[in-house]
Amino acid sequence: MQTSEDITMLSALKKDNRLEAYQYFFMRYYKPLCLKACQMLGNVERGKEVVQQLFIEVWQERTYRKIAHSPGGFFYQLLYERCLQLQQPAATAAACPPCKTGPALVPQALTNQLAVLLDS
Template identity: 30%
Template sequence: MPPNGQEYGQESERQLFERVRQNDQKAYEQVFRTYYPMLCNYALRLVKNQETAEEIVQDLFCTIWEKRQQIQLSSSLKSYLFGATHNNCLRYLKHQKVRQNYQVETLAQFKEGEPVQDEEFLTFELQQKIAEGINRLPAQCRKIFQLSRYEGLKYKEIAQKAGISVKTVEAQMSKALRILREELKDYLPTLLLFLLFF
């Protein structure tokens, strides 16, 4: 069962969508601005082309507006948007019939008709939020975090590479993770609970 925060989010989103249904373009703009960047990045992972990804998501938002009266949200607006983006990307890939290996692989990973799991896009959303957080870190702090996290360098190696003391590396790492945790603090508890429950 999703915890309270999640429910509240869904409830206000339902109200928002109710306004969309009543032809409120301002409300629709709000939905669009909240989800557009994330959905594009999600689509990009599937279609591997930025322009195509953006086109697919824009098409989706046009279609939703046209069909706003008919759409029934069975779960959250977020699930709906991610699910629809996912399906449209698959349809696009299938349509391509371009037999490049990576696309065959992508298709193989996601069987058609298989509904996208909430877990999958929630994890994706988390990753996006972390990535945005990392982007906002001060440059040196970000660099040190990346060296430690992705290149697997020890603090000592990072210190040598950057010509700073191990203590500074340690301090910068602490700073990076503290900032990230602070930025995600409203989001993480609910998400973790959700991911644990499903």
């Protein structure tokens, strides 16, 4: 939810690149973003690192100038995309290297009912 204070701080940030305004957004959204990152990544420390890096990059690249409506929504969307990117290499790394089809099937003993059907 966007507040009037969000609007005021966003205006100050876009107009004068005021660090105080950016700090406001960091303080307001850091904890909820960490919670979301931890949920998506399954690791508290990794979640905090991702959120901190996100805030650093947005400040350095002045990406905050692209915020059109909700600063919270902007940060959540960036975080969501970043977490998805971090999850994809983990999923592909688990695939079988030679064939990329996934882990090999391990033979299991046939159940008694199946063995009887095959014998008949």
